[in-house]
């Protein structure tokens with residue numbers, strides 16, 4: 001495999017979105033069980049043995065040291081839990097000064113970017129779009145299309161991921177299908193911090 005101390009390149013595209021890659025992290029519904037609005041539906045699905053794949057992340061080799069960069073490709077599958085589109089867990093970076101860039105490769109979706117006061121910016125992710133995620137914001141991607149959403153993420157290797165802070169409050173917005181279209185709505189379960 002490639003060594004992050006040496007130059008290398010990977011090819012975009014294909015099933016894994018990027019190849020070769022170093023690590024693969026898979027997320028099924030059971031990994032996101034308290035994140036969707038309809039917790040009862042999630043419970044019922046899981047008890048019936050329905051545990052769909054929600055997203056996979058393929059990472060390039062990384063050094064985890066200050067000054068280096070991590071590159072990851074996320075494949076967010078298409079689907080809904082009730083009326084809510086599949087999404088990533090979402091996180092702040094542990095190192096609050098770190099920002100990130102997403103590059104859309106396939107499909108169509110939205111990214112929710114929420115600051116510490118609960119203000120949410122929402123923008124499209126799709127091919128030919130680069131999204132800048134500023135420091136100290138939580139970010140979650142949502143697949144609003146009927147095919148997979150694929151995007152590349154580039155961020156400082158020492159960012160770290162803080163999933164707990166945003167899990168405590170939830171995102172202030174949700175993305176649900178209404179009359180066949182994605183709509184960004186206030187999250188009735190949002191808890192201000």
Ligand code: PAN
Pocket residue numbers: 057072074088089090091100139140141153155159161
């Ligand atoms: C991305 C995300 C990836 C999966 O690489 O980690 O899309 O989302 P969660 O980490 O919220 O499960 C990124 O933002 N890295 O910092």
Ligand code: ZN
Pocket residue numbers: 091093100139155
């Ligand atoms: Zn991030």
